[in-house]
Amino acid sequence: MFVSSHNITLFLNKHKLHTRPHAGHGLWLMFLLPAALITSAAAHPVMSSSTYKLSSIFSVGLLFSSLIFLYESSKTVRLKVTNVWLILACCIVAGLLQICLHRGLLFSFWSAIVSTVLYHSLYFSVLKNMPNCFSLGEAAICCQSYILLLYFTVINILNNIIRPATSMMQMSTLTIQVGLIGLSAIIFISYQFGIKNPLKFYILTGLIFAFVVVVPLQILLKTNPLLWILTLFWEDLQRNKVLVYWVLFSLVAVVFVNRRIKRAKKASTIGRKIFHFLIIAVFIPGLLYNCCLLYLASGVILGIFFMLEVLRVLNIPPLAEALQNGLVVFGDEKDTGIIAFTPMYLLAGCSLPLWIHPAPCDVTNSAVFNLLPLLSGVLSIGVGDTAASIVGSKFGTHHWRGSRKTVEGTVACIGSQLLAIFLFVFCDFIKLSNMDYVKTALAIIIGAITEAKTDQVDNLVLPFIMYIILIV
Structure with a gap:
């Protein structure tokens, strides 16, 4: 039509x-x-x-x-x-x-x-x-x-x-869903009644968190959801290692952001790609070694991102000022409305394949069986988009017609993703037939051309395109 x-x-x-x-x-x-x-x-x-x-x-x-x-x-x-x-x-x-x-x-x-x-x-x-x-x-x-x-x-x-839910994936899904509904209630009531007073906001948040999230989950899961999450993190050595690894990279991000804010200097396109590198570092080990924990963590962190944005928009202390300064320094040109969606888009784009795949984590708690489509977000955003931005801004001279993107950046986008795929194959994490190679190359090329030509949010679009092609 x-x-x-x-x-x-x-x-x-x-x-x-x-x-x-x-x-x-x-x-x-x-x-x-x-x-x-x-x-x-x-x-x-x-x-x-x-x-x-x-x-x-x-x-x-x-x-x-x-x-x-x-x-x-x-x-x-x-x-x-x-x-x-x-x-x-x-x-x-x-x-x-x-x-x-x-x-x-x-x-x-x-x-x-x-x-x-x-x-x-x-x-x-x-x-x-x-x-x-x-x-x-x-x-x-x-x-x-x-x-x-x-x-x-x-x-x-x-x-x-x-x-009643018994598996970790079922319990994680219910926890994420109820938690996000509770967050929606906080946002809706705050907007509907114009709540901007910090004390009223924190009282509202506490009440909704307790009676819309924790108590219903306690009844549904037959265990305290907060204790269940803490137990998950500490119940075995492998999860301890993954958690410590994630915390270290989170601290790197906090230190980097804090230093940039103190310098009060607007981050360049390349400077913002540090978060893409962090996404790669967090998601790949999670998919390979603790898929269920990554699934739960991605949903929880998305909720935290939305909550931080609510604090910034409503100017709720003590974090509002720091969050606003962070937006000034790291804000994307696509953040033109009252809400800055860029951090949520980045996390959601990499997590989408994990969220929408019919069975993302196999019985060994890894995603190796379905790894290729689940890498759609990490490959297209974390690897390809990052390479395109760095190479395009540093060495790009030939621009696509009607676009600021360069041919050199697109070539880097394709090459970097192909290299990443070959590394996964070499390490025996992925096994591909000849047809799979053709399909993967096609997904990468279509995604790279889309990245170069579209004016939509690529963090939201590219993972879908690659996922749809790879899942067939």
């Missing part, structure tokens, strides 16, 4: 919606997350649980809703929360749930409404209340992710009541 950029702009102006400046609409991003989930379920029918298969059909609703938004915006008509197209989409999704997964009528329609009407409403609300933060495509990915979080938190809680 062809969508006129001019009509989209007229639609945005009509509804007084302000997207991220100096960026295209990025409409194609709307289909990345649903495509990744549907492709994963199709590629791994045996490995995919019933809940994961549910997510793939749920994604069909997200796709329909995105298409409906594109139709409405292309015609510059008034955006409606409910219309005949959304009702039709609901019926199709509900029918798929009944036919493919044999779900009940009430459950099927409830699920369909969440994936279409609720998502449609949330998407418009985010665009209206968070001006200049997203392109249309970036907002779609974030809203789709949040709707999936809300829906599957409810599903997992209900499943846990019937059949």
